[in-house]
Amino acid sequence: MRLDCLIVLVEPLRFGVVLAMRVAYDGFGRFFWKIYVLVNVPFFSVLGVFV
Numbered sequence: 001m002r003l004d005c006l007i008v009l010v011e012p013l014r015f016g017v018v019l020a021m022r023v024a025y026d027g028f029g030r031f032f033w034k035i036y037v038l039v040n041v042p043f044f045s046v047l048g049v050f051v
Contacts, residue, residue, distance in 0.1 A: 002024075002025065002026060002027050003023070003024065003025035003027075004022070004023075004024045004025075005022070005023055005024075007020060007021045007022075007023065019035070019036070019037060020035070020036040021033060021034070021035050021036070022034045022035075022036065
């Protein structure tokens with residue numbers, strides 16, 4: 001069984017920062033996770049920074 005989900009931690013404001021955590025499970029007892037920091041600015045689309 002594979003599992004892949006994205007958990008949004010903070011809702012954005014007009015000038016806001018969104019924290020999201022992606023959790024994946026490969027079905028063999030291993031978990032993978034990555035934290036996304038998304039910056040919401042009005043003149044650009046959502047920019048993603050991978051930590």
